[in-house]
Amino acid sequence: MPATQIRNAMTIDVEDYFQVSAFDAHIARSRWSQMDCRVEANVDRILRLMEEAGIKGTFFTLGWIAERYPGMVKRIAANGHELASHGYAHHRATELSAGEFLQDIRRSKALLEDISGQKVLGYRAPSFSIGKKNLWALDMLYDAGYRYSSSIYPIQHDHYGMPDAPRFAFYPNGRNGLLELPITTVRLMQRNLPSGGGGYFRLLPYAVSRWLLQRVNTEDRQPGIFYFHPWEIDPGQPRVPGLCIKTRFRHYVNLHRTEARIKALTRDFRWDRMDNIFLVKN
Numbered sequence: 001m002p003a004t005q006i007r008n009a010m011t012i013d014v015e016d017y018f019q020v021s022a023f024d025a026h027i028a029r030s031r032w033s034q035m036d037c038r039v040e041a042n043v044d045r046i047l048r049l050m051e052e053a054g055i056k057g058t059f060f061t062l063g064w065i066a067e068r069y070p071g072m073v074k075r076i077a078a079n080g081h082e083l084a085s086h087g088y089a090h091h092r093a094t095e096l097s098a099g100e101f102l103q104d105i106r107r108s109k110a111l112l113e114d115i116s117g118q119k120v121l122g123y124r125a126p127s128f129s130i131g132k133k134n135l136w137a138l139d140m141l142y143d144a145g146y147r148y149s150s151s152i153y154p155i156q157h158d159h160y161g162m163p164d165a166p167r168f169a170f171y172p173n174g175r176n177g178l179l180e181l182p183i184t185t186v187r188l189m190q191r192n193l194p195s196g197g198g199g200y201f202r203l204l205p206y207a208v209s210r211w212l213l214q215r216v217n218t219e220d221r222q223p224g225i226f227y228f229h230p231w232e233i234d235p236g237q238p239r240v241p242g243l244c245i246k247t248r249f250r251h252y253v254n255l256h257r258t259e260a261r262i263k264a265l266t267r268d269f270r271w272d273r274m275d276n277i278f279l280v281k282n
C-alpha cells in the first residue's frame with residue numbers, strides 16, 4: 001500500500017539504447033538508421049505493465065523515434081498517457097545554438113502533435129542539459145508553446161546537473177513563464193542525492209530507492225518525479241563494443257532487475273502524468 005496519497009510522476013524518456021549521450025563518440029547519428037531498433041517492443045512492454053498496474057505517465061519522446069514509429073506514438077496516446085518532447089535527435093541543449101535549439105523544440109513538438117492529436121506541453125532536455133549557462137532555453141521553450149520543462153537536475157554529476165537549483169517545482173523566470181519540474185532528489189548530509197531513477201535506480205537496492213521516494217512524499221510532502229528509459233528493461237539489447245569501463249558499467253548494470261523494480265514501484269506508490277499533477281487546468 002502506498003505510504004501517502006501523494007501522486008508521483010512516472011516518466012519515460014523514449015529513445016533507443018544506441019541514442020544515449022554516453023555513446024555519442026561510439027555511434028554517430030548517421031549510423032542510427034542502420035541500427036537494430038528495439039524501442040517499439042520495449043515501449044509496448046511498458047504500456048502493458050502500466051495498464052496492468054492501472055497507472056498513467058508521461059512519455060518524453062524523441063522526434064527521430066516518433067517519425068519512425070508513429071503507430072507506437074498513437075498507442076501511447078490511446079492508452080491515456082501524456083506525450084511530451086525529448087527533442088528531435090538527442091542533441092544536448094548545450095551543443096546547439098539558440099537558433100538550432102528553437103528549431104529542434106518546434107520540430108519535435110509539431111511532429112508529436114501531428115501524430116498523436118494531443119497538445120504537447122512538456123519538454124525534457126537530453127541528458128538534463130539545461131543549467132546555469134543556458135537558462136535562456138527555458139524562455140524559448142515557453143515561446144514555442146511548452147508550459148513545463150523537466151530538464152534541470154539539482155545534483156552534482158560529471159555530465160550534467162545544477163546542484164543549487166530548487167529541488168521541487170519552480171518558475172525560473174517568474175510566474176508567467178515556464179514551470180520547471182526537477183527530477184527527484186533527497187537532501188541528506190548537505191547534498192542532494194539523486195532519487196528519481198536512471199542509473200542510480202538500477203545500481204541501488206530497491207529498498208533504498210523506495211525509502212528515498214517515500215521520504216520525499218512523507219518528509220518533504222512533495223510529489224516525486226521518476227524517470228527511466230525503454231532500454232533499461234531490455235537486458236537482451238546488443239552490446240556496444242569499445243566502451244570505457246565507467247560507461248559500460250553505467251549503461252548495463254542491473255538491466256535484468258529493472259522491470260521487476262518498476263513493477264514494485266507501481267505497487268508501492270501512487271502515480272500519474274506530469275500534466276495531471278503539476279499543471280492547473282483552466
Ligand SMILES: [Zn+2]
Nearest residue numbers: 013015126127
Ligand atoms: Zn535521453
